[in-house]
Amino acid sequence: MNQKRIRRIVIAGGGTAGWMVAACISKIMGKILDIKLIESDEIGTVGVGEATIPTLVAFHRLLDINEQEFMAATQATFKLGIGFDNWRDRGLNYIHSFGITGTDHWTAGFQHFWLKGRERNLASDYGDYCLELVASLANRFAHLPRDGMNYAFHLDAGLYAKFLRRFSEGYGVKRIEGKIVEVKTNAESGYIESLRLDSGNDIEGDLFIDCTGFRGLLIGQALKIGYDDWSHWLFNDSALALQTESVGEPVPYTRSIAHESGWQWRIPLQSRVGNGIVYSSRYIDDEQAKQTLLGNIQGKILTEPRVIRFKPCQRQQVWSKNCIAMGLASGFLEPIESTSIHLISRAVSRLMQSFPSEGIQQSDIDEYNERSNWEIQHIRDFIILHYHVTQRQDSPYWRACREMKIPASLQHRIDLFRETGRVFRVPNELFAENSWVQVMLGQGLMPEQHHQVADLMGDAELANFLGTIKARIAKTVAQLPSHQAYVEQYCKAPDMNAAMAK
Incomplete structure (x- = not known):
């Protein structure tokens, strides 16, 4: 492998992906690395990744990004979940919230107690026992002590890229305007040596990050790394x-x-x-x-x-030689669960954890690729779940979704929940047990049984257990300000029209 010390980072492409990568690398290692980002004002970005998930809150905290400044600069609002209208069937709606529903017992998840309460006519809707979900429906929000409210953001993707550009340049990132017209590789090793721009300049580097979107100029066109096509499971293109x-x-x-x-x-x-x-x-x-x-x-x-x-797919290798693909260059599922920005943050965080300072090793490449593949495959299964488990039969599209053969890994999760009410979750995967439960119940998958520990509670005890959770949540939500009022007080964006008039 290449034992050359990594000191020069070249990021090909801007947009959300490129500037997230630049922000993270420069914040952590900007003092010891030379970081350049190449982008062209003439090349547009997809720019519709405007919904996020709570992992972005953690990413910003790692970089010491001021939340109020970020939200004002990106016209952002808060997000507590995703509402799914007509997915289970026409006229049936539910919310996949970011919160924890109810209180688990060490032997069984809350859903088992809810199922028993439902059987005894003691339980209301499953969502009534989740703070974030109830707050969503009431259109209320506030930060709570001890991070008591899980949230993410709605943001303007173009403004977010500009915000991160200012942040990154403050830590030494050099932006180079230009179009990449050639990727120069070493004839013997196949490693990328430089990128030729339309100006005629060659930008040399030791490690190249491909953020060129669906084109994949470096990872795909130059290094010939293909895709695994998942369009037989995910029909949208x-x-x-x-x-x-x-x-x-x-x-x-x-x-x-x-x-x-x-x-x-x-x-x-x-x-x-x-x-x-x-x-x-x-x-x-x-x-x-x-x-x-x-x-x-x-x-x-x-x-x-x-x-x-777009094509629902995953790059067969996201790290090849001295090139790592991030963002759309690494693959794309679809935006249903707002995972695109999360996958960018995970990719660059993973790189920081295994940064090849003293030279690129095959063991690093193999581990990075394995972890990347593992992560996106579990996200893929979660997304397929939304389409396959449905009662809709009103169009050829939905009938095909219902009837398609799904990955064995997803079929196992569905069978386990239907037969036992239990959820199988791989440690450290993105979507927690409650996410799987909310979507499976929301899509109409009802377990055939529950854990016997719930049978040990009498009617009075179970009613009190469920009622206390529901009442506590209702009391908390009633004390929250409206979402609009909180945004105006916390992070109101400047009036764009007034600013332009000045």
């Missing part, structure tokens, strides 16, 4: 995105509204709403998708709809 004016107060959750051949998102920011539709070109064409989206939006349209093509 297209999206349309546009922005609209806000017509009401922003709710603290993302809305995901299922349609006949895909689903629509609504992401409320402080100044506008991000909208889009994700669909399968096998079942609906672009014009039909556009009309579906335009027929289901609120507020004045601010931008023209634009089509985004």
